[in-house]
Amino acid sequence: MNGGVIINKKILIDAITGDEPVHINQLIEILDLKERTIRELIRVLKEDGKDNGFEVCTVPSKGYMLDVKDPSIFEAYYSNLDEDVYSNKRYRIMKTLYYLLQQSDYVSMNDLAEMLSVSRNTVISDSQLIHEFLVPFDLVLDSKPHYGIKIVGDEHNVRHAISKYVLESEKPLENTETYFDYIANLDVERLRDVTKKLFEQYNVSVSVDAMNSIVDHIKILFYRAKDHNFISSITESTSHIPQEYYDIATKLGMWIKEEEKIDLPKEEIYYLASQIAGRTSISTISDLYKYLLVSQIHDNLKIIDEEFDSEFSEDEIIKEALFMHMYPLLMRISHKMELQNPLIDLVSSRYANVFLVALRFVELWNTIEFVDISIDEIGYIALHFAGHFERKKLETLNSVRRVLIVSELGRGNMFLNKHKISSILPNATIGTASIISLDEIDAMDLDVVFSSVDFESDRDDCQTPIIKIDELIEEEDLPNLKESVIACQNIQRTTLNRNYMSELLNEKFYRKIKSGDYLQEIESLANSMVDEGYADASFPELVLKRERIVTTVYGNGVAGPHGMKLNAIEESIGVIIVEEDMTYNDSKIRIIFLLNICKGSLFLYREITRFLTAIMNDSDLVDQLVNASDYKAFLKTVDTIKY
Template sequence: MDTRIDMILRELMGSTQPLTGQYLAGKLEVSSRTVRDDIKVLNDLLDNNGASVQSKRGTGYDLIIEDNTRFRSFLTDLIKTEESSDVIPTTPDSRILYMIKRLLLTETHIKLDDLADEMHVSKSTLQGDLKLMRGILEKHHLTIDSKANYGMKIDGSELNRRFAMSEYLFNRSYSSPDQVWMDQLAAIVNLSKDKLTDVWVLLLDQLKEHQVTLSDIAINNLFVHIAIAYKRIKEGHHVDLVQQEIQDIESKKEFKVASNIVSEVQQALDVTFPKLEIIYITIHLLGTKLIQEKPFQEQTAEEVMDPSIISLTNKMIEAVESKYALNINHDQELKLGLGLHLKPAINRYKYNMNIRNPMLDDIKHAYPLAFEAGIIASLVLDEELGVSIDENEVAYLALHIGAAMERQKINTRPKTCYIVCASGVGSAQLIRYRVEAEFRSQIRVLGVTEFYKIKDIPFDETDFIISSVPIKENLPVPVIEVNAILGNKDMTRIDRYVSAKKEKVLDYLPKTTMFLNQPLSSKEAVINFLAEQASAYDSLPADYKERVYEREEIAPTAYGNLIAVPHPISPQSSQTFLTICTLKRPIDWGERKVQFVCLLNVKKNSQEDLQDLYDILGRIVNDSSLIQKLLSAGTYEAFIKHLS
């Protein structure tokens, strides 16, 4: 199937409502007429395959599935055609993707033994992958139904199944080195691609034989390190030994694996690796296990990394912390993970080998704040080492920072509350159970009480009160008034307090900084316009606009879904606010089309938690139906209503 047709089908499968021709044209960067022609081709393909695309005047194109079985059979044939069926998944990520595809496309149970045979791995290996796969499916509200002697199949609504298909059936598994940077690597290390492929295969074979599990990224990093190590050794350069006892490293199972890898590589490339190189490859293999198995102590990073890497890592984290106050500067797991990533990555940077990151778009969409923090970290690399990296490498840094941010969320205590009810403790307990079931880790209910005992509440330990009766007296904590029997509106009110979303939207987005349906026709015109409007709203420095362009030069701020979020390279304003404009027609923004532009201004020297603001932006970036509503909004009130 043509790539453009493929994208249209994916977009339609992943949307809960019809998509306009203008929206699809913007996503595909073609004209609306081309979209109409592509829809005709798609309908020809879907004919007699259980589905069709219907055009609804005034609303757009809608995918109608009349026969789920026939449509699923069509998708199965499509995937088999586009992806060679004899490619065997070789990494955890590719195995998980393979299983998700197989289960999504079948109506019956599949035995784990059969999947193991198909992928040439042990059943126990897949059982480990299954846990991760269940977590992925849970995000789509899908579960795995396991039945003795029958196997397993995916269980959930057809709509949720369809959304999962949209995301996973059209992705490509990265089970081999990316050919773009394979060409680069071959030229740099003066080896043929055939030789490099031999190294890749033997590396995977050794990891598989010794049951060492690494992420796709870690395998790629190790592969690149081995290739560059070959070149450096040939030139007479050797790696510096880290500050950990050699005997301790040699006692690890991973040292045997590293020794076997090096032995195979030496034979394949006719080169002799020194023992210190084997030690470092061992530490590379240990990286994931150290993170998973060892409790972190202050000396951990010092034990396994070169002092120069430790210093660089600390400077990067300090720079991020000074700009965004993420409270991650004491995260030992971040220091170790980032440091282990940097050691081989610095070799790539020095050789100007910016490799492609297959997760770039996903990272920018899901973790925009982490990506911006990655930009700040990359500036430290430039300052300290004189190397400039592109957004693919920035996204790898963002992965480590994003993981630290998630750990920080886990470590953040839930909000505490007391429940007040005039009709008795029984009804208060009913409210309590509903709140605890709905909000779990977000809210901890300290207790319930009647209205007349309200002064006995320990306010110093309580963040807020949920009350089914009006409380007119001033209390030292906020009060959320609800009905005795909690309804959806009550739950929404509580959720808004916990996540602070609606209030923050209004705080960050004043009416005077929103400009809808503007006739601007270029990236420069939009940035200049929004910069002028932001300067009118807040006192900004004279070089403000140049700071915005400086950030754009590092990596375009277009995030997909017709959205761009430009901002200065560092905070410049006296308050945090958004300046938004929607455009009459999409414009070019780097390699993407953009129709929704949000100029982000963060308060200078602020210590405020901006995660909720980035959650708002992330929700817009990832919701194509929401962006359509926002683009169609003609008033400030309508715009805010869609966000609420």
């Protein structure tokens, strides 16, 4: 179904939901559509309502109202409407952009207005915003009296924009199918097979993602070249591109000429060679360039180790992985390319600690500016740092030797718990006890204690890490228990019977607001942490810098802003509860956790990320935290969170 119809349905449903009918003139203003378009939309909704638990009622001389007959069926219908389109206006702008990128001639304002079912003035107004979308690609929207508008600029940049705005769209939109119609008639599998065989012939290795990206580039080349939109010049140096890539590009050019009767000029061959080089392995680069890469990686990791109190520079595996990754990345940047990362949302939210390290690694690279590299690419670098932590986790689990289980269960159930724990701690000697004091535990020199028993003591601390367990450990409990062992072996803590996150929260930095500007509110809270002596003076600016590069607003209205560096004076987490309305980059915000973390606390940062992930994955939990009557109630809910 057309995305515009879907989003208009949602807006129309929202508009007529209430106790009073809404007049057609009000709907014209709300939806910014012509009257006949709205009446057709109402007709469609009336048909939909017959099978989906609702009715659109016409109130003579007054307008329209929604009457929900079956709430459960209606909710299912409403929730299935496309939720990925942010607003009618945004949809309209993106649709226009997609369309213009696929046109070689000027398009009149009247034709666009007819296509979009809006007024000519609306198209003129939207064109100002289209300019903004084109700026990052060095493209402009040219306007010519009596002819209309057209996107103009260097062919490199046009293809980059097509790759970004057309190829990444989930499906072709109505009246923007020129590209997709053309590609549908190509034998893409044969193209992929020919390309793969050439890589094999020249011993060039390529990942699945990189192969898909190369094929996408060639598809765009086909589409643009059919109308003689050729690359006319190569502005970047091509001297460092190995001969193998030219040979592959030349043979692909010969195949294209044979298949599509398109004779590519030498500039296109050079450009194709650079695209291939930017997405493949480093097996053919010179020894000097390898040395320079290795040196830069080593220097960056040494600085990161100093700043984060980490050990990345001692990890040969991560150095080799970054070495294999950086050459193609630098090639992609020089030719304005990028690989798409399907895991980027997961990486930036659930692995925020290594994403921060990756940001710093890129910032230290002497030939890269943040404006030149996509967040998707940074996500790939972060995955290499995540691999380092996975290896550290395994080392931690294998190093645990002395374990005690404290439980009042019978012998059989105790044996089952012991068996389950041994599966995650293979090198541990595991003892059991039913009654034991904290003093006795401290005297036993244990690595960790698992206890289903609450200790009765005036003490609220213990030298030995104690992990709370249920009386009988289930299979699904093991991943969290494993994470708890890793955390307690890498993070120093003192409190015994509370959720560790509670120790980092502070009532001084707990706020409830009705609404506000996201950046201003987190800057204000960061300044409070500085004033109270918890944060370094640079903290507010480092938080804003991080947010400008890529937002830390995640799912379900949860945000976790933090600085570009870990430099807290005293670790703390600030909280802002948004009671009514706050949005940032089209994302609604309900609760903000401002993270102020010390140097050397990457494992702690990882635990905080797991804590935030547990919240953002549970909308009911978000509601409980937001609706907590005061700080004490908020803290009580935090102590119940399992992650």
